[in-house]
Amino acid sequence: MRTLILKSASSYLIPVLLIFSVFILLRGHYLPGGGFVGGLVAAIAFVLDAFSNGLEKTKTILKIHPGFLMPLGLLVAFLSGISPMVFSDLPFMTGIWAENPIPVIGAIGSALFFDLGVYLVVIGAALTIIFTISESA
Amino acid sequence: MLEAVLLGFLFSLFLVFAGSYFRGRLAVLSSLIPLSLFIYFSTFISEIADGKVIYENHEWIPSFGVNLSFTLDGLALLFALMITGVGTLVFVYTSAYLKDHKYLDRFYGYLSLFMAAMLGLVLSDNLMTMFIFWELTSISSFYLIGFNNDKEDSRKSALIALGVTGIGGLMLLGGAVLLGDVAGTYRISEMLSSREAIADSSHYVLILFFIFSAAFTKSAQFPFHFWLPGAMKAPTPVSTYLHSATMVKAGVYLLFRMSPVLNGAEIWHTVLIVVGGVTMIYSAIHIIFRTDLKGILAYSTISALGILVFLIGIGTQAALIAAAVFIVVHALYKASLFLITGIIDHETGTRDVTQLAGLRKVLLPVAIAGFIAALISGGVPPTLGFVGKDLIYESTLHFKDNAILLTIIALSTNVLLFYAGFVAGVKPFIGKLPKKFEKVHLPSPLMWVPPLIMTCAGLVFGLFPGLIETAIAKPIAMTQALQFEDFHLKLWHGFNTILALSATTLILGTVLYFVLKPKHSLENTIAKLDVIAPKTLLLNLSEGFAVFSKYWTNIFQTGYLRHYLFIIVSFLILLLGYLIFSDFSLKIDTSSLADLTIYEISILIMLLLGVLYTVFTKSRLAAVASLGVVGLSFSLLFLFYSAPDLAMTQFSVDTLTVILFVLVLYRLPKYLNLSDSRLRIKHGILSVSFGVLITLLILKVLGETKNTEVTEFYAENAYKLAKGKNIVNVILVDFRGIDTMIEISVLIVAALGVFGLLKLRLKTKDKK
Numbered sequence: 001m002r003t004l005i006l007k008s009a010s011s012y013l014i015p016v017l018l019i020f021s022v023f024i025l026l027r028g029h030y031l032p033g034g035g036f037v038g039g040l041v042a043a044i045a046f047v048l049d050a051f052s053n054g055l056e057k058t059k060t061i062l063k064i065h066p067g068f069l070m071p072l073g074l075l076v077a078f079l080s081g082i083s084p085m086v087f088s089d090l091p092f093m094t095g096i097w098a099e100n101p102i103p104v105i106g107a108i109g110s111a112l113f114f115d116l117g118v119y120l121v122v123i124g125a126a127l128t129i130i131f132t133i134s135e136s137a
Numbered sequence: 138m139l140e141a142v143l144l145g146f147l148f149s150l151f152l153v154f155a156g157s158y159f160r161g162r163l164a165v166l167s168s169l170i171p172l173s174l175f176i177y178f179s180t181f182i183s184e185i186a187d188g189k190v191i192y193e194n195h196e197w198i199p200s201f202g203v204n205l206s207f208t209l210d211g212l213a214l215l216f217a218l219m220i221t222g223v224g225t226l227v228f229v230y231t232s233a234y235l236k237d238h239k240y241l242d243r244f245y246g247y248l249s250l251f252m253a254a255m256l257g258l259v260l261s262d263n264l265m266t267m268f269i270f271w272e273l274t275s276i277s278s279f280y281l282i283g284f285n286n287d288k289e290d291s292r293k294s295a296l297i298a299l300g301v302t303g304i305g306g307l308m309l310l311g312g313a314v315l316l317g318d319v320a321g322t323y324r325i326s327e328m329l330s331s332r333e334a335i336a337d338s339s340h341y342v343l344i345l346f347f348i349f350s351a352a353f354t355k356s357a358q359f360p361f362h363f364w365l366p367g368a369m370k371a372p373t374p375v376s377t378y379l380h381s382a383t384m385v386k387a388g389v390y391l392l393f394r395m396s397p398v399l400n401g402a403e404i405w406h407t408v409l410i411v412v413g414g415v416t417m418i419y420s421a422i423h424i425i426f427r428t429d430l431k432g433i434l435a436y437s438t439i440s441a442l443g444i445l446v447f448l449i450g451i452g453t454q455a456a457l458i459a460a461a462v463f464i465v466v467h468a469l470y471k472a473s474l475f476l477i478t479g480i481i482d483h484e485t486g487t488r489d490v491t492q493l494a495g496l497r498k499v500l501l502p503v504a505i506a507g508f509i510a511a512l513i514s515g516g517v518p519p520t521l522g523f524v525g526k527d528l529i530y531e532s533t534l535h536f537k538d539n540a541i542l543l544t545i546i547a548l549s550t551n552v553l554l555f556y557a558g559f560v561a562g563v564k565p566f567i568g569k570l571p572k573k574f575e576k577v578h579l580p581s582p583l584m585w586v587p588p589l590i591m592t593c594a595g596l597v598f599g600l601f602p603g604l605i606e607t608a609i610a611k612p613i614a615m616t617q618a619l620q621f622e623d624f625h626l627k628l629w630h631g632f633n634t635i636l637a638l639s640a641t642t643l644i645l646g647t648v649l650y651f652v653l654k655p656k657h658s659l660e661n662t663i664a665k666l667d668v669i670a671p672k673t674l675l676l677n678l679s680e681g682f683a684v685f686s687k688y689w690t691n692i693f694q695t696g697y698l699r700h701y702l703f704i705i706v707s708f709l710i711l712l713l714g715y716l717i718f719s720d721f722s723l724k725i726d727t728s729s730l731a732d733l734t735i736y737e738i739s740i741l742i743m744l745l746l747g748v749l750y751t752v753f754t755k756s757r758l759a760a761v762a763s764l765g766v767v768g769l770s771f772s773l774l775f776l777f778y779s780a781p782d783l784a785m786t787q788f789s790v791d792t793l794t795v796i797l798f799v800l801v802l803y804r805l806p807k808y809l810n811l812s813d814s815r816l817r818i819k820h821g822i823l824s825v826s827f828g829v830l831i832t833l834l835i836l837k838v839l840g841e842t843k844n845t846e847v848t849e850f851y852a853e854n855a856y857k858l859a860k861g862k863n864i865v866n867v868i869l870v871d872f873r874g875i876d877t878m879i880e881i882s883v884l885i886v887a888a889l890g891v892f893g894l895l896k897l898r899l900k901t902k903d904k905k
Contacts, residue, residue, distance in 0.1 A: 024785075029861040032781035034869060040789035047796055067892060070885045077878055093874045095859050107860060111870045114877075118870070121881040125888035126793060134800040136895040 003052075010052040017045035025119050029107075035115035039122025046123075047130055055134060066131065069124030077117025080110045138193045138207040138260055141174055145253025149246040156242030164236075165583060167245045168228035171252060175221035178214060185214050185612045192262070192326075201265075202323050208262040211612020212393055215461065216259035216386070219468050223382040224252050226587035230476055231374040233583035234483060244284060248378070251277035255383050259390055264313035264323045267391075271309055271355075274384050275302040281375040282368045294367035300679070301364040305354030309391070312347030315340050316398075328398045336401030348395055349408060356388025356442045359416040363672030366435040373479030376431065381438045381471040386464065389445045393460070397617050400452055409450025414546050417443030421553035426663040428655045430478045430488040430561055434471065437514075437557035440550055441467045448529065451536050451543075454614060458624065459528030461613040462605060466525040469595040470513040473588035474561045477507045480584055481565055484577045490560055490655045495570030499577045502585045507562035509592035513599075514558025515646055516551065516639060521599040523639065524626055526551060530638045548642060555646025560655060602626035703820070706827055713830050717837065736777060744770045752821075757802045765795040782865045 021042035028034030046066075050058040059065075084090035097109035148170050152159060159167055181191065195205040209217070228248065235241050254273035261267035276299070283295030317323045319338045320331045328335070335341060352358070357365040368380050379385070392409065399405055420439035427433045441463070448460035480503050481496065482488045497504035509520070516526035529551070533543040579585065598605050606626040614624075667673055693704060747766035754760050768791035775784035812820075851864050851872065861867035869877050 028863060028866045029870075030863055032785060032863065032865075034782070034863070034866040036869070037782070037785045037789055040786070040793060044789060044792055044796075047793070067888070070888060074878075074881060074885060077881065081874065081878065093871075093878075095871050097860055109860065111859065111861070111867075111874075114870045114874060115866075118877060118881055121884060125881075125884045128888040129891045130793070130797060130800065132892045132895045133797060136898065 007052045010048050014045050014049050017048070018042055021045065021119075025115060026112075028115055029111065035118030036122055038115075039119040040126065042119070042123050043126035043130070046127055050131075050134070055131065059131075062127075066124050066127035069120045070128070073117045073120025073122075073124060075117070076120060077114050080113035080117060083110050083113075138191075138209060139195055139205060141177055142207070142253055142257045142260060144170060144174060145249040145251075145256065149250040149253070152242050152246040152249075156246065159242045159245060160239075161237070164241055164245070165229060165232035167249070168225050168232070170249060171221045171224035171228055174252075174256070175218065175225055178217045178221060181209055181214060182218075182608050185209065185211055186607050188612070188615060197266070202263075202317065203265040204263055205266055206262040206324060207260040208326060209260065210616045211609065211614075212390070212461075212616045213259050215464065215609050215613060216383075216390055217256060219386075219464070220252060220255050220259070220383050223378060223468060223472050223591075224248075226472070226476075226590060227374045227378040229583055230377075230479070230587045231372075233581045234374055234479055235372060240284075244281075244372070247277050247280045247284070248374070251281065251379060251384070255387070258387055262324050262326055264316060264325060267325075268306065268309050268313050271351075271387065272303075272306045274379075274387060275299060275306055275355075278302070278368070278375075278379050278384055281379060282371040284372055284375065285370070288370070291370045294364075294370045297676075298364040298368045301354050301361055305351040305361075305388075308347045308354070309351035312344055312351060315344045315347065319344070325394060325398065332398055332401060335398060341402065342404065345399065345405060345408070348391065348399065349412075352388035352391045352446075353412060354388070355391070356385050356446065357416075357439050358388070358412050358443065358446055359419050360671035360675070362416060362420060362439045363670070363675070365439055366432060367672075369431045369435045373431075373475060373482065376434075377472050377475035377479070381434070381475055382468045385438065385442055386445070386468075389442060389449070389460075389464070392446065392449045393457075393613075393617075396449055396452065396457075406450050406452055409446055409452075410543070411450075413443045413445070413447030413450050414543070415443070416440070417447060417550045418546050419443075421550045421557075423663070424553055424557045424560075425653060426659045428490050428657055428660050430481065430490055430493075430565070431475075433490070433557050433561050433655075434474055434478060437554055437561075438467075438471055440554060440557075441471065444529065444547070444550065447547075448532060451532050453532055453535065454617075454624070455528060455535060456532035457617050458610050458614060458626075459525065459532050461610055462521070462528055462626070463525045465598070465605060465609065466513060466521050466595065469591045469598075470510045470522065470558065470562075473506055473510040473591045473595075474514070474558070476584070476588040476591075477503055477510065478561065480580060480588075483584070484580060485574055490564060491657065492571070493565035493574075494568035495566070496574065496577065497566040498570050499574065500566070500579055500585075502579070502589060504566035506585065506588040506592045507566055509596060510588070511558040511562030513592065513595040514562065515555040515643065517643060519596070519599045521595045521602070521605070524599060524602050524605075526639055526642065527635050528626075530635045534634060534638075544638070548638060548645075551642045552645045552649060555642060556649045556653065559646070559650045564655075699820075703823065706823055710823070710827055710830055713834065714826075717830065717833055722840075737774075740770050740773050740777075757805060758799065761795055761798040761802060764798075765791060768794070782863070 021038045024033035024041060025035055025038035026033075028038070046058055046062070049061065081093045084094040084096045085092055088094075088096055090096065095109055095111045097107055101107040148167070184191070191209040193207045193209075197204050228245070231241075231244065231248070235244060238244065251274060254270045254277055257270035258267055258274060261270060279295050279299040282298050283291050285291045313323065316328065316335070319335050319340055320328045322328060335344070338344075354361045365380055365385065369376050371380070396405075417440045420436045420443065423436040424433055424440070427436060445460050445463060445467075448456045448463065478488060480500065481493065484500065485493065485496070487493065513520040513522035516522040529547055530544065533547045534540055536543055603626070606624075610624075610626060693700075695701075744767055747763045747770065750763040751760045751767065754763065768787065772784040772787035772791065775781075775787060851868060855861050855864045855867040859867045859871040861871065
């Protein structure tokens with residue numbers, strides 16, 4: 001499925017999709033979006049790349065196997081969960097927030113990091129499944 | 138007490154690392170473990186005799202009421218002393234019996250594991266911990282029976298024993314849960330106060346069923362007795378320790394322990410008397426047909442266990458005391474006889490009673506022990522056996538119903554047990570010594586002293602029954618919560634019916650011993666009846682079960698994905714359909730429905746076209762693509778009904794699904810053979826009915842009055858508590874964050890599963 005049209009279009013589309021996925025991730029707390037959808041969009045971006053440029057090329061872009069994103073994401077989510085226990089002596093998974101919002105990103109809190117963990121896990125799991133299947137097909 | 142229970146576990150753990158030191162000369166040192174425990178428990182004798190009960194509690198899982206609580210009362214003390222006392226002698230004996238065995242340390246490890254578990258069992262006051270120790274005894278016994286694991290027989294017997302006692306363990310758990318539910322506590326000492334509530338509860342019969350099944354399987358009662366003769370494949374020390382003196386008495390112990398809690402109704406007594414009575418006479422008769430010394434002892438053990446169950450069933454004060462004394466009597470003589478059999482087997486290489494004779498000339502101390510053991514077992518005065526037998530007759534004679542019948546059964550059993558004791562303890566030693574045994578020599582004292590000690594104890598206790606009375610009989614009577622009348626154990630009761638019965642037993646037993654000779658022909662005769670023996674029936678049942686489950690599994694596990702789906706969906710339809718139509722009322726408020734817009738109609742048409750195309754197309758890829766159309770139309774629908782989150786997710790998931798399908802399918806050829814129209818109609822009906830059912834379900838849910846409390850809570854608190862305006866996301870990452878955490882873990886497991894399965898397949902493909 002390597003057509004010139006797809007190839008040229010994808011080279012513009014992929015960065016946009018990736019930025020869009022981060023955008024969805026960040027806006028999740030106030031507007032439709034969140035880590036799960038964001039992760040799926042990012043995964044779609046990489047799959048599109050794999051379609052147009054070949055799986056091997058995508059793998060070199062990624063540098064590491066996407067499978068490693070899964071434990072990383074779980075770790076981020078877990079750390080965000082225990083952060084209230086460490087910083088404020090609150091029970092596990094209580095949301096804590098920084099007092100001043102940061103420009104562009106907005107309010108920073110443990111929930112955002114939790115969502116980031118979900119985001120990473122979803123990318124990792126989706127890409128692992130798709131890459132493995134396409135390699136074995 | 139916790140330390141006492143743990144000691145055995147720690148020792149077996151220690152042997153894992155330091156076992157090699159205990160294989161040679163030092164092996165005998167391991168008997169210090171049971172010996173020290175024996176001394177430890179002996180120090181409690183005077184306290185317990187004074188009527189004190191010692192409690193100890195260690196919290197374990199307090200929220201479930203499961204704690205390591207131990208009680209030391211008369212009953213527990215009797216068993217603890219028996220376990221550690223017989224244990225000491227068996228440990229000593231083993232060091233010579235299995236001298237220089239390759240796995241002697243392993244054997245000691247299993248033995249002390251068993252000892253610790255058994256101690257825990259009899260000391261536990263909490264039914265749940267008792268269950269755990271109960272299972273541990275089954276498991277350690279499995280390893281001990283199968284100790285000669287290079288023999289198929291041993292392995293099979295071990296498995297049968299584990300199977301039977303394992304089912305019993307499961308039953309005990311059931312009984313414990315029910316009892317705990319009815320009484321509100323797992324502590325046996327606290328259950329006593331809710332005795333009436335338990336007897337009146339609707340679960341009473343079920344509780345009895347569970348407790349009885351546990352006790353009968355463990356204590357080898359008819360028809361579960363068959364595992365015990367098989368378990369005799371184990372080395373003799375195991376038969377002595379587990380299968381005559383301690384483990385098989387765990388069931389008796391359970392009945393003894395639960396008797397004050399559960400004996401409120403007639404059914405308790407009836408069942409125990411019938412089962413115990415049948416067991417004792419059935420296996421006593423079996424003794425006649427055996428020529429293997431161990432076989433004779435195995436059946437006489439089952440018979441003795443039957444007597445114990447029978448006595449507990451009678452349940453009067455006399456009967457319970459008779460049972461307590463008989464436990465001691467039986468442990469002393471049966472353990473000695475087993476050890477003696479072990480010595481004979483060890484030295485002559487055979488256990489066939491028809492070949493053995495005249496061994497007194499070469500094994501004199503063993504012969505003395507055997508003779509005394511036979512006297513105790515036969516109930517000849519002045520041994521403790523005589524005291525025990527008197528008590529049994531006293532309790533059957535004074536029972537309210539069928540006293541005559543019960544006495545006759547007890548009498549015949551005792552006559553046969555007399556015979557068994559003499560065949561095992563006397564017959565091998567008298568008569569002319571065959572030539573082939575002339576070179577037999579006396580083994581090390583480590584082997585023949587233990588049976589001598591036990592038999593002498595039986596003699597001493599018989600001469601001074603007061604010892605047993607104060608230390609054991611009275612404290613046990615107290616645990617049974619009886620308003621007990623004072624009693625005294627005596628050798629001489631004067632001339633009365635009981636003495637006449639005892640004398641009859643002795644005379645008939647002696648006659649039987651001289652008239653009946655063990656013969657192989659008898660053994661072969663009974664073997665013909667094996668077809669209808671409970672063992673064969675149960676084994677056939679289990680085999681039949683295996684065949685059936687194979688057949689059953691093959692029906693469902695065809696390996697075709699479409700069959701699995703078909704079965705899953707059909708069951709769902711049946712269940713859901715029953716649920717919906719059993720209480721069906723559909724309320725659709727047509728007045729409040731909004732008008733259809735042009736968008737909705739066009740999406741509906743798109744959906745329908747997509748579905749129809751998917752079903753009728755002849756190309757895989759087209760089917761996948763049109764399935765994608767269906768999914769995307771749905772996400773549009775979500776968007777119209779103001780669920781943008783859902784729409785987004787549906788959109789992305791659908792995209793990825795189509796990609797996945799394409800990746801898998803696009804290399805495959807076109808459909809080679811389409812399913813025939815009959816199959817398609819079948820699948821079509823299934824799909825349509827499933828869809829209709831789900832639609833009905835949703836309509837029904839919409840018709841229910843809504844509970845908006847939860848929605849309101851989230852709407853109100855999402856921003857206040859979690860600083861988020863998107864409720865869906867706030868629920869995901871904050872309110873129900875732990876759920877999300879678990880969900881992403883599941884996602885990871887799924888991905889790893891796909892990865893592992895496919896990569897593994899790739900590797901094996903590469904090899905070719």
